[in-house]
């Protein structure tokens with residue numbers, strides 16, 4: 214089970230973090246992987262200036278955006 218935390222603080226919310234969470238949940242369903250990833254929403258992770266705050270198994274994901282969500286999903290979840 215992977216643990217994915219995504220920031221839903223104000224700045225990340227404005228960058229689309231709720232849409233990103235919805236899309237990741239949808240992708241997990243499409244790939245029948247819902248049981249393999251635990252998604253948690255978190256408030257400000259202290260890096261509002263970057264892309265949407267996200268951590269997977271303790272490792273920062275620095276390139277998460279609404280546009281990159283599928284690429285990040287593939288790299289961090291599907292191909293692991």
Ligand code: FES
Pocket residue numbers: 220221222223224225226256257258259260261265266
């Ligand atoms: S609101 Fe997401 S890192 Fe600050």
